[in-house]
Amino acid sequence: MKTLAVVALKGGSGKTTVATHLALAAHRRGLDTLLVDTDPQFSARDILGAREDPGPACVESSGRNLLAAQFAALAERRDLLIIDTAAGAVEAVSEAVVVADFVLLVARPTLIDLSGLARSLMLVRRLGKPSAVVVNQAPVARENVEAPLVKRAMKGLDYMKADVAPVVLRSRAIYQVALERGRSAEESSDRHAAREIAALWDYVAATIGLKSGAPEA
Ligand SMILES: Nc1ncnc2c1ncn2[C@@H]1O[C@H](COP(=O)(O)OP(=O)(O)OP(=O)(O)O)[C@@H](O)[C@H]1O
Ligand SMILES: [Mg+2]
Numbered sequence: 001m002k003t004l005a006v007v008a009l010k011g012g013s014g015k016t017t018v019a020t021h022l023a024l025a026a027h028r029r030g031l032d033t034l035l036v037d038t039d040p041q042f043s044a045r046d047i048l049g050a051r052e053d054p055g056p057a058c059v060e061s062s063g064r065n066l067l068a069a070q071f072a073a074l075a076e077r078r079d080l081l082i083i084d085t086a087a088g089a090v091e092a093v094s095e096a097v098v099v100a101d102f103v104l105l106v107a108r109p110t111l112i113d114l115s116g117l118a119r120s121l122m123l124v125r126r127l128g129k130p131s132a133v134v135v136n137q138a139p140v141a142r143e144n145v146e147a148p149l150v151k152r153a154m155k156g157l158d159y160m161k162a163d164v165a166p167v168v169l170r171s172r173a174i175y176q177v178a179l180e181r182g183r184s185a186e187e188s189s190d191r192h193a194a195r196e197i198a199a200l201w202d203y204v205a206a207t208i209g210l211k212s213g214a215p216e217a
Helices: 015-028 043-049 063-075 090-099 111-126 148-159 173-180 191-208
Strands: 002-007 033-037 057-060 080-084 102-107 131-135
Touching (some): 015 080, 015 102, 015 173, 015 191, 033 043, 033 063, 043 057, 063 080, 090 111, 173 191
Parallel strands (some): 033 080, 102 131
8 A cells, every 4th residue: 555645734735736646546446445535524534435436435533533534445455545634734744744655745836825935845854855846736838938927936846856757737626626516626627637637646656656547447
């Protein structure tokens, strides 16, 4: 079993959107997936609870009970455990990072998010965990030219010597609408969003060493 923590100390950067989409992506590719929601807002639990079709399992946990949740998932022979974390909760986030094989940091391409990211990156590095950043809610590139905001963010990430996922999630309404019913943007008719999520999944799966099948039709 592999454990992935989705982290950003900055609020609203897209942790829950990314964590639930990755859990749905893994489930749709045949992996037995558990999402552990450690945010007292329990948004991930509510999102997956709204799903009508079969989907990934979801449990609530505090940071300090994470190890017990991980052992339970191991005993249940799960393939993947994804931890959604709360903003600003340094202790609980640290507990998630400690039990994770890999940490996916989420940041919007704004100065305020990148400043927050520096703190998250410090925490992850101090705990010696491999990590990568996925840039979320970026403006759509026009005629394949990135907005200056995104170019500047990429430069900032380069200064921080952060590994960066080879896919940028754009600001798209489908990411908001699909999750209202516990569905992934991959299950929508928005081919651009579907491609972004598939590419993010492929990157994460290859990075943490998970083999998965083709997604469900
Ligand atoms: N790529 C995107 N395009 C459009 N909207 C997005 C995108 N990613 C996230 N959002 C929206 O931004 C808001 C914050 O996203 P989300 O809840 O995933 O962030 P979070 O980091 O989990 O927040 P919190 O810190 O409160 O837990 C939500 O309304 C979500 O629908
Ligand atoms: Mg959240």
